[in-house]
Amino acid sequence: MKVFILVALCLGVQCIGPEQVHIAFYTSPWDISVSWITFEDADSSLTYGTSTSSMQNLSGTTNTWHFGGITRHSHVVILKDLKPSKQYYYQIESRVFNFRTLPADLTTYKVCVFGDLGVYNGRSTQSIINNGIAGKFDFIVHIGDLAYDLHSNNGKLGDQYMNTLEPVISKIPYMVIAGNHENDNVNFTNFKNRFVMPPTGSDDNQFYSIDIGPVHWVGLSTEYYGFLEQYGNQSIFTQFDWLTENLEAANKNRGAVPWIAMYQHRPFYCSVEEGADCTLYENVILRHGALGIPGLEQEYIKNSVDIGFAGHMHAYERMWPVADLKYYKEEDAYHNPVAPVYILTGSAGCHSSxxxxxxxxxxxxxHRSDDYGYTVMTVANMTHIHFEQISIDKNGGVIDSVWVSKDIGHLHTEEMRMGKKGNAFY
Ligand SMILES: [Fe+2]
Structure with missing residues (x-):
């Protein structure tokens, strides 16, 4: 085992040595990317194994990037074909971390989902760290607006944020998608260079998918719409074409992976004051499309997407099943839902209160709440998923919960919606 005697020395928030260590799923739950940053040019290798006494060396790649007059070296090593249900240890220079892989028969697991968590006023941070380390969820999905902002103070705020979360995100996978605050005016440079998401969609973390047990997860960029004028419309078309093909393939695989869960930063549905993103042009173009730009909601409806998470609005709101402004508020609405079920979970802790x-x-x-907090989603089996909203204001108490269930083979269709009539909102 290669041993480095260089000890990580932190001066303020900037360390000499590896820092901001985090892991993510790569192409499957048993392929894990390990990422970290150094401020000095350094070797991008680590040692790893199921025991600290027998570790093997593995080299990765380094990406050197410059922002705000600071040079950072982003390192990544991909650990492939890991054994299920095993504790793994990995060592970068003198720093040793560990994580546990998911079981091979992956029918049940828990996910922590939230958006909009910053350094300042990061109300949920300590709870997420504590509960993540305690094994109360298996991975994290952060649906945009990280650190407020990753690029602030020449990226030092992003460094601080990643170092603060390191105890949990070095131990359980941290999956991210970009929000509007990830636009650093140099085309999301900080977001692209700090993370390594599955290489199944774009090559820059903006959109991707991964199958995890009974759920096909898809992360999308709503920021292609939000910054259309700044960056042009080509990425919208690229993402849309990819999404169409991706969901088509996922539908053919429903026998093995029955659920489709989307996550994106800006919501389709929400109800907040001054919520232009809930009702006005920003919402219309994202959901419905306009001026030749394709919207996203019809793809969700057409492909029978089950669950959709969003943030951006700093609140929690659970919707009735809803499709193109028609909602299905009825007893048993969440059993064999006839439309996607959306959950807004953007209350983790934004810098502005x-x-x-x-x-x-x-x-x-x-149901809606303006308590700070985050969502815990439990995939119970092939037919049942449970959602709980954790409130920081109420000491980690559950303020809302719901089961969404469906029979094997259930896919919502236009025919079903016609049969239900629903409640139109026009
Ligand atoms: Fe946002």
Missing amino acids: GMKFSPIPMPWSA
Whole structure:
């Protein structure tokens, strides 16, 4: 085993040696990317194994990038074909970390999902760290707006954020998608260079998919829409074409992977005061499309997407099943839902406090709360998924929960929606 005697020495938030260590799923739950940053040119290799006494060396790649006058070296090593249900140790220079792989028969697991978590006012941070380390969820999905911002103070705030979360994100996979705050005006440079998401869609973490047990997960960029004027429309078309093919393939695989869960930063549905993203042009173009730009919602409807997570609005809101503004508020609405079920979970802890709901919820709103917190989703089996909203304001208490269930083979269709009639909102 190669032993490095260089000890990580931190001066303020910047360390000499590897820092900001985190892991993510790569092409499967048993392929893990390990990423870290150094400020000095360094070797991009680590040692790893199921025991600290028998570790093997593995080399990776380094990407050197410059932002705000600071040079950072992003290192990544891909650990492939790991054994299921095993504790793994990995060592980068003198720093040793560990994680546990998911079981081979992956029918049940837990996910922590949230958006909008910053360094300042990061109300959920300690709870996420504690519960993640305690094994209360198997991985994290952060649906955009990280650190507020990754690029602030020449990226030092991003460094601080990643170092703060390191105890948990070096131990359980941290999956991310970009929000509007990841736009650093140099085409999401900080977001692209700090993370390594599955290489199944774009090559820059903006959109991708991965199958994890009974769920086909898809992360998308809504920022292609939000920054259309700044960066042009080509990425919207590229993502849309990819999504069409991806969901088509996922539908052919429903026998093995029955659920499709999407995550994106900006919501289709929400009800907050001054929520232009809930109702006005920003929402219309994202959902419905406009001026030759394709919207996303019809793809979700057409392909019978089951679950959709979003953030951006700093609140929690669970919707009734809803498709193209028609909602299905009825007893048993979450069993064999006839439309996608959306959950807004953007209340983890934004740098600016306060977000007001509209005085009257939109009619598709089933439950809403402005408590700080995050969502824990439990995939129970092939037919049942449970959602709980954890409130930091109420000491980690559960303030909303719901089961979404469907029979084997259930896919929602236009025919079903016609049969239900639903409640139109026009
Ligand atoms: Fe946002």
